[in-house]
Amino acid sequence: MPGVDHCLQEAMTIPGAVGASIVDYTTGFPVATTGAAPNSDHEAAAAGTAEVVQAANSRSLFVSAVPHDLLEDLIITTAGGYHLLRMVQTEFDSRLVLYVWLDRVRGNLAVARRQMQRLADDLVAR
Amino acid sequence: MLDALTTKERSVGPTRTLAPGDLLARVAGARQTGALVVKGHPGGAVYVLEGRVLYAESPAAPGVGELLTSSGRLAGRTWQSALDLGTSTARVGRLLVEQGHLTQGELELCVLGATYDAAYFVLSDDAAPAEFLAGAMHWLGPVVHIDAAAVEREVRRRIQLLDEIFPNPRIDVAPVIPVTRPPRERVTVTAPQWEVLVHADGQRTPADLAQLLGRAGYAIIAELRRMAAAGLIEPPETKAPEGPEFVRLPHPRGASVPVSRSAPAGSVPASPASASPVPADSAPASPVPVISGPEPAARNPPPVGDPPPAPPPPGDGNAGMNRPPRLARRKPGAKLPKEFAGESPPAHQGADEVLLKRIRTALRALR
Numbered sequence: 001m002p003g004v005d006h007c008l009q010e011a012m013t014i015p016g017a018v019g020a021s022i023v024d025y026t027t028g029f030p031v032a033t034t035g036a037a038p039n040s041d042h043e044a045a046a047a048g049t050a051e052v053v054q055a056a057n058s059r060s061l062f063v064s065a066v067p068h069d070l071l072e073d074l075i076i077t078t079a080g081g082y083h084l085l086r087m088v089q090t091e092f093d094s095r096l097v098l099y100v101w102l103d104r105v106r107g108n109l110a111v112a113r114r115q116m117q118r119l120a121d122d123l124v125a126r
Numbered sequence: 127m128l129d130a131l132t133t134k135e136r137s138v139g140p141t142r143t144l145a146p147g148d149l150l151a152r153v154a155g156a157r158q159t160g161a162l163v164v165k166g167h168p169g170g171a172v173y174v175l176e177g178r179v180l181y182a183e184s185p186a187a188p189g190v191g192e193l194l195t196s197s198g199r200l201a202g203r204t205w206q207s208a209l210d211l212g213t214s215t216a217r218v219g220r221l222l223v224e225q226g227h228l229t230q231g232e233l234e235l236c237v238l239g240a241t242y243d244a245a246y247f248v249l250s251d252d253a254a255p256a257e258f259l260a261g262a263m264h265w266l267g268p269v270v271h272i273d274a275a276a277v278e279r280e281v282r283r284r285i286q287l288l289d290e291i292f293p294n295p296r297i298d299v300a301p302v303i304p305v306t307r308p309p310r311e312r313v314t315v316t317a318p319q320w321e322v323l324v325h326a327d328g329q330r331t332p333a334d335l336a337q338l339l340g341r342a343g344y345a346i347i348a349e350l351r352r353m354a355a356a357g358l359i360e361p362p363e364t365k366a367p368e369g370p371e372f373v374r375l376p377h378p379r380g381a382s383v384p385v386s387r388s389a390p391a392g393s394v395p396a397s398p399a400s401a402s403p404v405p406a407d408s409a410p411a412s413p414v415p416v417i418s419g420p421e422p423a424a425r426n427p428p429p430v431g432d433p434p435p436a437p438p439p440p441g442d443g444n445a446g447m448n449r450p451p452r453l454a455r456r457k458p459g460a461k462l463p464k465e466f467a468g469e470s471p472p473a474h475q476g477a478d479e480v481l482l483k484r485i486r487t488a489l490r491a492l493r
């Protein structure tokens with residue numbers, strides 16, 4: 001049975017993964033974490049993640065321009081790494097996002113995105 | 127203030143007078159198993175297994191069952207049969223996964239969310255009386271194990287987050303009243319804010335709305351604070367807790383009532399004192415200023431001279447004046463405030479809705 005911890009372990013097997021977490025983006029709280037975090041601080045990283053998600057959700061016009069066109073992924077690339085955020089869609093009320101930090105040299109954006117999509121779906125699928 | 131409270135309570139001695147957060151830390155340190163029960167306005171309980179937090183519940187936060195059934199993720203009867211089967215052995219959570227109704231991931235995420243949500247309401251009020259029931263176990267069973275210190279830290283952080291948005295804790299418990307006329311030409315609301323505004327009928331409290339909508343209590347409060355900051359909901363009256371609760375009854379009808387009520391608030395000195403962020407405490411204290419209001423009116427005349435004393439004896443004799451008659455008539459029924467002021471009005475307002483929902487869920491389970 002894939003639980004939260006199993007999901008994060010799987011996320012760490014994505015090529016180039018350095019750290020992963022599941023973040024509640026209403027409160028900016030890391031529900032579960034593993035591996036490294038930017039500045040070695042998972043809580044601060046989660047708070048930052050939450051702000052990015054909220055900004056994308058509520059302050060950018062290209063999200064939700066069409067009804068039911070919901071936010072799926074956020075991908076931020078920096079000189080040294082890739083930061084991928086995947087919304088976890090639960091049927092019950094929760095506002096969660098799966099975050100994976102990839103090393104730029106070893107990571108492959110397309111592969112990572114596909115795998116995160118699968119992980120987020122497996123976590124809540126029947 | 128916190129220090130003052132805790133030191134005062136420590137001097138009293140027994141564990142049950144400790145602040146809820148301190149008691150949780152002590153229980154966790156001793157790796158105990160049981161339930162930390164907190165009374166007070168929202169109140170609730172935190173369940174601990176060998177010092178690790180398993181679950182928390184509060185009337186102000188929808189529990190796992192409410193979240194799963196109100197969203198339609200689980201049918202009411204599925205939930206009910208799991209309860210029937212697993213309550214006695216405390217393995218309701220595990221049953222749902224074993225029977226294939228939920229994935230382990232869903233269950234864990236739901237329990238984590240509900241636990242942190244309820245923990246905020248259970249642990250945020252340092253003045254609430256708390257006691258530890260050793261050995262008590264929750265029927266959900268062990269699903270997650272959370273470090274007690276992490277829970278406490280997160281509660282403090284959430285309190286601070288709310289205060290950064292808009293520092294008025296009365297918004298968290300007062301009935302939600304959307305303003306009839308927005309304060310500016312153009313108003314932007316998010317989807318969760320819309321949901322809250324559409325369901326706010328002037329009587330429902332944030333807790334009622336959370337249960338009704340199946341949304342996290344904290345998320346509702348955060349949206350309310352944002353809307354209060356934007357001027358989209360009426361600021362809760364600071365005088366409300368000090369006023370007699372039976373005057374509250376006409377209140378839901380509209381904004382005209384507060385205006386008329388601000389006038390009789392002759393007991394102004396009481397309002398700043400009771401406008402503390404702890405409504406639970408101020409409510410029982412409320413009858414005092416109210417009764418003291420009419421009494422001076424009745425007492426003053428006798429010393430002044432003979433003519434006035436004649437009217438006061440029956441109590442109705444004061445009817446000649448504008449306000450005294452109302453207050454004097456209430457005085458004989460001084461027991462009433464006790465019943466009404468027992469925090470029940472905030473709890474019951476809009477409670478029908480919650481009750482109806484429960485009945486509906488139960489009926490669906492029978493189908």
